[in-house]
Amino acid sequence: MDEPDQLKPLDPAYVTVMRIGMAIFLAIPLIGALVIETAQLTATGLFIIPLAFLAAWLVFVVPARRYARWQYALGADRLRIVRGFLFYSDTVVPLGRIQHIDVHQGPIMRRFDLATLTVHTAGNHNAGVSLPGLRHEVAVAMRETIREYIKAAQG
Amino acid sequence: MSEVDVLPQPLPQAEGQQQGGQRLHPLGLFVSFISGLPQLFLPIVAVLFGSGSRNRPELIPLVILGVLFVSLFFRWLGWMRFQYHLGEDDIRIERGILSRSARSIPYDRIQDVSIEQKPLPRLLGLGEVKFETGGGDGEDAKLSYVSLSEAERLRETIKARKAGQAATTGETAAVEEESGATVFAMDTGRLLTLGLYSFSLVIFAVLGGVAQQFDFLLSYDIWDIGAWIGVAEDNGVSIETIGTGARIIGALAALAGLVAIGILTGIIRTFLTDYGFRLERTAKGFRRRRGLLTLTDVVMPVARVQAAIVETGPVRKRRGWHALRFVSLAQESKQESHHMVAPLARLDEIWPIVAEAGIAQPGETAALQHGKFGWWLSGFVIVLPIIFIAMAALMLFAEASLARASLLLLLLPLMLAIMTIEWRVYRHGEDGMQLYVRRGWWRQRLTILPQVRVQSVEIAQSPLARLVGLVSLRFGVAGGKFEMLALPREAAEAIRDNVLAIAAPVDFSVINRRG
Incomplete structure (x- = not known):
C-alpha cells in the first residue's frame, strides 16, 4: 500500500509471441479441417468456417486481451503478478520466501529477445510462479535484484 | 555415543575409496535375505521348469539351494x-x-530422520534409518539396516550437525536430546x-483381492451366487424351505457379523499402528513413537511445523474426541502428508501440544465466519442449463413427456441442500497472527496457519465467482494447502x-531453521 508499486505491463512484443504460439498450436486442427473439407466428407464449410472464426478470435483478439491483463510489480520485499482473462489471479510472493529463480527463453521468445522469469517457493500451492514476456535484460536484472535481497536477508 | 571421526576429506574419488565409510550391519544382510x-x-x-528337473526329483533341493545361494x-x-x-x-551414500x-x-x-523397526529386525x-529430504519426488535415502544404537547415534549426530554447522567443533553433540x-x-x-x-470394512476388499489373485486355485467361482445356492440345495436346503422368520434372522445375523468384523478390523489396525503411542517434547522438537509389530520413531523439529490441523467427525465430536496433525516441511508418508500427533484426544489435551509448536489456540478475536452464500449458489449457473x-x-430423442422430463428438476432441491450443508460447515477467520479455515462434515478439519508461515498469497477469481463478485484467497504453505473461499474482494x-x-x-x- 505505502510503497509506490505501480503495476507494470509486459513487453508489447509478447502479444506477437502469443499470436505466433497460438497460430502454431492451431495449425494442426486447421490442417485436419482442410483435409476433411477437401475429402468432402461433410457439407462444404461445416468444419472449416466455424474453426476459422474461432482461430481468428484466438489469434487476433485473445492475445491482446490476455496481454492487457498481465501486469507485475517488483516491490521492495515482494513480487506481485496479476493475470487472467477468464480466470483472474493476483499473486504476491514475498522475496524472502523464494527458493530459487529461473530465467527461461523459448525459441519464439528468443527471436523477440523476451524471457520468462519463474520464482519457486516451498509452498505446495504456487510452487512455481511464472512471469512471461519480459525483455531478457529486464528478467535478468529482476533475478539479480531478488538474489541480492535473499542474500542480504539470510545474513 | 561418542563423537564420530570427522574426516575432512574431499569428495569421494571414483572408486576404491574404502576408508572413512561405514558398512551396514551384517545381520541386516540376513534380514533382507529373509x-x-x-x-x-x-x-x-522358473529354474525348476527350465532345468527340466521335473524328471529328476532328487535335483530339486539342489536347484533351490542354488537359487538361494546366488541371491x-x-x-x-x-x-x-x-x-x-x-x-x-553432508552425509554420503555410495552404492552399486x-x-x-x-x-x-x-x-x-535433511528434514526428518526416522527410525523404523519391523518385527524381524526388531x-x-x-533398525532402518530414513532421511527425509523434502524433495517432491519421494526419492529419499535410507539405511537398511543398522544396529539400533548406531541409528540413534546417526540421528543425534545429524541433529547436532544441523544445529551447530557454525560451530565447527563437533563436541556440541549433546545427548540430552534423548x-x-x-x-x-x-x-x-x-x-x-x-x-x-476406525470401523472399517477394508478387510473385504483385501479378501476379495486375494481371492481374485488366487482364484485359479479354487475349483469354483466364489462370486457366482447361483453356485452357492446350488451348494446349499445339494445339502438339502432351498430358499423356499427357509421360513420368513429364519430369513430375517439370517439377514440380521449377517449384518451383525459384518459390523463385528468391521469393528474388529478397526481395533486390530489401530493397535498395529498406534500401540504405545507416545509423543515427547525434546529440546528441539517432537518425538513420536508408536507401533505394535512395526515400531516407528519420528522426530519433528518444532521450527518445521507449518500448520496444525484439528480433525473430528460427526460421531466422535459428540463424545469430545479430536485428532491433531501437523503440516510439516517433510511428509509423513506417501499416503498421509500430515504428521499424526494425537490420534484421539480431548481439546484440552490438544491445545497444549499445539502451543508447544508455537501455534495458538483460536481465541475470541478469531471470529470464524461463514463464506458468502452466493459462492455456492453460483454453481446453479452451470447446472441449470x-x-x-x-x-x-x-x-x-426419448420422447418423454414434459412431466416425465421435469422429474430432472428434482435434482435442484437436492443440490440446494448439499450446497447449504457445504456453506454451513465452511468457516474462515483471521486474528492478526493466524489464519483459520474449517471445512467438511464427515471429516471436519480446522486448519490453523500462523501467518508468518505463508509462502505466497494469491487472490483468484473464476468466471463463476465473478458473477457473484466473490474471490478466493489461496496461500502457499510448505507441505499443505490452505484456501479461504467466498470472500468479497x-x-x-x-x-x-x-x-x-x-x-x-x-x-x-530464519523461520524454518532456527532451533
Missing part, C-alpha cells in the same frame, strides 16, 4: 559395495555393484475407543495485506 524370500519364489519355479551372493556383493559416511556438512552411485545429502536439507536389535517430557500418550482404553471409531438441455434431449485484499506485512519481512531460512 524378507526377500517371497520374491525368490518365481525364480525358483545371497548378490546381496552380499551389494552389502560390500554399500557405504555411508558422515562428512563435515556394477554402476556406482554416490549421493550427497547436505545436513541442511528381534535382532536392528529424554523429553511426554506430551501425549495413549493407554489401552483409549486405543480401544480409537479402534471403535445442463438440466434444461438434458430435459430437452429427453423429450426430443476488499476483505480478501485486507487479509492479504495483513498477512504480507507479517510474512514478508521474515526470511524463509
Whole structure:
C-alpha cells in the first residue's frame, strides 16, 4: 500500500509471441479441417468456417486481451503478478520466501529477445510462479535484484 | 555415543575409496535375505521348469539351494559395495555393484530422520534409518539396516550437525536430546475407543483381492451366487424351505457379523499402528513413537511445523474426541502428508501440544465466519442449463413427456441442500497472527496457519465467482494447502495485506531453521 508499486505491463512484443504460439498450436486442427473439407466428407464449410472464426478470435483478439491483463510489480520485499482473462489471479510472493529463480527463453521468445522469469517457493500451492514476456535484460536484472535481497536477508 | 571421526576429506574419488565409510550391519544382510524370500519364489519355479528337473526329483533341493545361494551372493556383493559416511556438512551414500552411485545429502536439507523397526529386525536389535529430504519426488535415502544404537547415534549426530554447522567443533553433540517430557500418550482404553471409531470394512476388499489373485486355485467361482445356492440345495436346503422368520434372522445375523468384523478390523489396525503411542517434547522438537509389530520413531523439529490441523467427525465430536496433525516441511508418508500427533484426544489435551509448536489456540478475536452464500449458489449457473438441455434431449430423442422430463428438476432441491450443508460447515477467520479455515462434515478439519508461515498469497477469481463478485484467497504453505473461499474482494485484499506485512519481512531460512 505505502510503497509506490505501480503495476507494470509486459513487453508489447509478447502479444506477437502469443499470436505466433497460438497460430502454431492451431495449425494442426486447421490442417485436419482442410483435409476433411477437401475429402468432402461433410457439407462444404461445416468444419472449416466455424474453426476459422474461432482461430481468428484466438489469434487476433485473445492475445491482446490476455496481454492487457498481465501486469507485475517488483516491490521492495515482494513480487506481485496479476493475470487472467477468464480466470483472474493476483499473486504476491514475498522475496524472502523464494527458493530459487529461473530465467527461461523459448525459441519464439528468443527471436523477440523476451524471457520468462519463474520464482519457486516451498509452498505446495504456487510452487512455481511464472512471469512471461519480459525483455531478457529486464528478467535478468529482476533475478539479480531478488538474489541480492535473499542474500542480504539470510545474513 | 561418542563423537564420530570427522574426516575432512574431499569428495569421494571414483572408486576404491574404502576408508572413512561405514558398512551396514551384517545381520541386516540376513534380514533382507529373509524378507526377500517371497520374491525368490518365481525364480525358483522358473529354474525348476527350465532345468527340466521335473524328471529328476532328487535335483530339486539342489536347484533351490542354488537359487538361494546366488541371491545371497548378490546381496552380499551389494552389502560390500554399500557405504555411508558422515562428512563435515553432508552425509554420503555410495552404492552399486556394477554402476556406482554416490549421493550427497547436505545436513541442511535433511528434514526428518526416522527410525523404523519391523518385527524381524526388531528381534535382532536392528533398525532402518530414513532421511527425509523434502524433495517432491519421494526419492529419499535410507539405511537398511543398522544396529539400533548406531541409528540413534546417526540421528543425534545429524541433529547436532544441523544445529551447530557454525560451530565447527563437533563436541556440541549433546545427548540430552534423548529424554523429553511426554506430551501425549495413549493407554489401552483409549486405543480401544480409537479402534471403535476406525470401523472399517477394508478387510473385504483385501479378501476379495486375494481371492481374485488366487482364484485359479479354487475349483469354483466364489462370486457366482447361483453356485452357492446350488451348494446349499445339494445339502438339502432351498430358499423356499427357509421360513420368513429364519430369513430375517439370517439377514440380521449377517449384518451383525459384518459390523463385528468391521469393528474388529478397526481395533486390530489401530493397535498395529498406534500401540504405545507416545509423543515427547525434546529440546528441539517432537518425538513420536508408536507401533505394535512395526515400531516407528519420528522426530519433528518444532521450527518445521507449518500448520496444525484439528480433525473430528460427526460421531466422535459428540463424545469430545479430536485428532491433531501437523503440516510439516517433510511428509509423513506417501499416503498421509500430515504428521499424526494425537490420534484421539480431548481439546484440552490438544491445545497444549499445539502451543508447544508455537501455534495458538483460536481465541475470541478469531471470529470464524461463514463464506458468502452466493459462492455456492453460483454453481446453479452451470447446472441449470445442463438440466434444461438434458430435459430437452429427453423429450426430443426419448420422447418423454414434459412431466416425465421435469422429474430432472428434482435434482435442484437436492443440490440446494448439499450446497447449504457445504456453506454451513465452511468457516474462515483471521486474528492478526493466524489464519483459520474449517471445512467438511464427515471429516471436519480446522486448519490453523500462523501467518508468518505463508509462502505466497494469491487472490483468484473464476468466471463463476465473478458473477457473484466473490474471490478466493489461496496461500502457499510448505507441505499443505490452505484456501479461504467466498470472500468479497476488499476483505480478501485486507487479509492479504495483513498477512504480507507479517510474512514478508521474515526470511524463509530464519523461520524454518532456527532451533
